[in-house]
Amino acid sequence: MNLYLQIIIVASASCFLLFTIFMISRNSLQLRYSLIWLFASAALVVLGIFPSILKWVAGVLHIVEPVNALFMFIIFFILLSLFSLTITLSKAKKQISTLTQELALLKHEIEQKPEKHDVLGE
Numbered sequence: 416m417n418l419y420l421q422i423i424i425v426a427s428a429s430c431f432l433l434f435t436i437f438m439i440s441r442n443s444l445q446l447r448y449s450l451i452w453l454f455a456s457a458a459l460v461v462l463g464i465f466p467s468i469l470k471w472v473a474g475v476l477h478i479v480e481p482v483n484a485l486f487m488f489i490i491f492f493i494l495l496s497l498f499s500l501t502i503t504l505s506k507a508k509k510q511i512s513t514l515t516q517e518l519a520l521l522k523h524e525i526e527q528k529p530e531k532h533d534v535l536g537e
Contacts, residue, residue: 424463432456451499455492 435452438444444452462469462485473484 421463421466425460428456428459428463432460448499448503451492451496 432453435444435449435456439446439449466481469481469485473479473481476484476487478484478487
């Protein structure tokens, strides 16, 4: 791998890693959702510094070109992220539905009670 490309990969991945840590520290990103991003950016930093790791992994998996192994891992990462977000979205939709139903029941209960006047008769 070309040294210039390695520098760009390491710099980009390091910036993303620092940005993720910054977002966690500002409480803009929850830790449980950010772990996968921390792992991915750290892995890119390591692969940028040591490209021979990717060649070794490609050889173990019998993949001819190391870049194809990288694409395979990136696609797997995207699918994993998408699946995780779909699970989170499903849970949130269920919670919203439950809360909406509870709110409707409470609203109906309040509307059914007769109005009570306070002690002064106002």
